[in-house]
Amino acid sequence: MESTQYIQRTYYLIVSLFWLATALPMALFILLGQARGLNLFQVGLLMGVYSLTIVLLEVPTGGLADAIGRKRVAVIAYGCDTVAGVVFLFAFSFPAFLAAFILNGIARALSSGTLDAWLVDSLQAIEPEIELQPVFAKAGTFTLLSLGLGTLLGSYIPNLFSTLPADGTAVFTPFSMPIVFALVTNIVLLALTILLVKEDVAAISVNNLKQGFQEVPNIIRTGFTLTRGNPTILLLLGAILASGLAVINLESFWQPNFANLLGGSKGNSLFFGVVMGGNFLVGMVGNLLATPVSRFLNKRYGLVCAIFQGLGGGAIVLLALQTGLPLAVLFFWLTYINMGIINSPHSTLLNQEIPAKQRSSMLSIASLASYVGAFIGGAGLGYIAEHGSMGAAWIVGGVVLMASMGLYWGVDIRQRTNLSHVEKSLVEA
Numbered sequence: 323m324e325s326t327q328y329i330q331r332t333y334y335l336i337v338s339l340f341w342l343a344t345a346l347p348m349a350l351f352i353l354l355g356q357a358r359g360l361n362l363f364q365v366g367l368l369m370g371v372y373s374l375t376i377v378l379l380e381v382p383t384g385g386l387a388d389a390i391g392r393k394r395v396a397v398i399a400y401g402c403d404t405v406a407g408v409v410f411l412f413a414f415s416f417p418a419f420l421a422a423f424i425l426n427g428i429a430r431a432l433s434s435g436t437l438d439a440w441l442v443d444s445l446q447a448i449e450p451e452i453e454l455q456p457v458f459a460k461a462g463t464f465t466l467l468s469l470g471l472g473t474l475l476g477s478y479i480p481n482l483f484s485t486l487p488a489d490g491t492a493v494f495t496p497f498s499m500p501i502v503f504a505l506v507t508n509i510v511l512l513a514l515t516i517l518l519v520k521e522d523v524a525a526i527s528v529n530n531l532k533q534g535f536q537e538v539p540n541i542i543r544t545g546f547t548l549t550r551g552n553p554t555i556l557l558l559l560g561a562i563l564a565s566g567l568a569v570i571n572l573e574s575f576w577q578p579n580f581a582n583l584l585g586g587s588k589g590n591s592l593f594f595g596v597v598m599g600g601n602f603l604v605g606m607v608g609n610l611l612a613t614p615v616s617r618f619l620n621k622r623y624g625l626v627c628a629i630f631q632g633l634g635g636g637a638i639v640l641l642a643l644q645t646g647l648p649l650a651v652l653f654f655w656l657t658y659i660n661m662g663i664i665n666s667p668h669s670t671l672l673n674q675e676i677p678a679k680q681r682s683s684m685l686s687i688a689s690l691a692s693y694v695g696a697f698i699g700g701a702g703l704g705y706i707a708e709h710g711s712m713g714a715a716w717i718v719g720g721v722v723l724m725a726s727m728g729l730y731w732g733v734d735i736r737q738r739t740n741l742s743h744v745e746k747s748l749v750e751a
Contacts, residue, residue, distance in 0.1 A: 366704015477595020
């Protein structure tokens with residue numbers, strides 16, 4: 323059996339490469355799409371379809387991972403991600419972009435919850451009472467560091483290829499080169515996942531892919547039954563949905579909004595990388611702060627999430643009101659530092675409620691809630707941004723996020739009530 327240190331190192335390496343590949347084109351891919359003819363409504367619609375694809379496949383693929391093994395599904399996911407990148411690189415029409423986003427949605431649905439479940443189950447198999455919050459906080463730190471560095475690198479890469487044809491006129495252009503680098507990273511990720519991830523074959527329900535698909539409906543039914551019967555999980559899913567709406571709102575429109583503030587995107591690719599890279603780096607700081615903040619609040623993770631969910635929503639509303647770059651960047655970054663603080667306490671709360679045999683499918687249900695919110699935000703707020711303003715769309719998203727802090731308050735109240743009952747029972751005994 324592998325050590326807990328090996329399991330954590332392997333997980334941190336895999337997720338770092340995954341998010342590095344994701345981040346490399348992140349700062350510029352919407353601008354590349356606009357250069358190739360997409361408008362804001364089409365951008366919002368593509369993000370919405372991407373989310374809808376995940377919504378439709380999220381839970382079945384989680385059940386598949388529980389049935390045939392998390393490693394196998396992760397390998398399939400990273401392969402699909404690579405294909406999606408190739409399609410995106412050669413996309414010059416809305417249908418081609420649509421195909422790329424659907425493929426990417428399939429990949430994300432397959433990858434969601436797979437290695438996360440492998441991490442928790444592998445650690446608990448060795449050390450059943452291991453404290454998960456610091457593990458999740460460290461994982462979040464690696465994730466955000468990779469996102470930040472990847473975004474900065476991806477925004478600098480176009481400067482190395484400035485002699486290529488103008489964007490929108492050829493496949494290989496300055497803005498498309500980060501996609502090429504992302505493809506290479508995905509290939510390395512795929513190879514390392516095959517080589518390094520060790521899975522207990524005895525824990526896999528079936529070894530045949532067809533049998534695995536046949537087992538999925540039973541796993542899904544079990545997952546939804548557990549969800550309906552657990553009020554804490556329902557409250558957490560509601561908060562996840564609100565967060566998904568707010569995040570897609572930011573990711574869809576920050577580039578066009580900041581381009582407007584700058585007076586255009588030409589020659590400013592590094593600025594977009596610094597802004598988005600800084601976003602992830604402050605999110606990493608938020609992950610690092612999560613552990614001391616949680617300890618200061620006596621590990622009342624619901625309270626921690628409630629406070630910073632409200633602050634994050636307020637930061638989005640303030641961002642929407644800015645007309646100058648410095649304050650706009652400040653509130654943009656404040657949003658992400660709050661998200662970083664929430665990440666590991668939320669994951670701890672959720673995993674405390676999930677049995678090991680349903681972990682992938684239950685984490686997929688949680689991710690499903692996020693992408694339902696993202697679909698609502700991508701399509702609905704995309705319409706508001708196109709026919710009203712991006713600021714109006716952001717205000718709606720920020721208000722929704724602030725309102726959802728009440729759901730985390732509910733989780734905190736339930737946990738304190740349950741703790742009081744346990745303490746009373748111990749006293750009476």
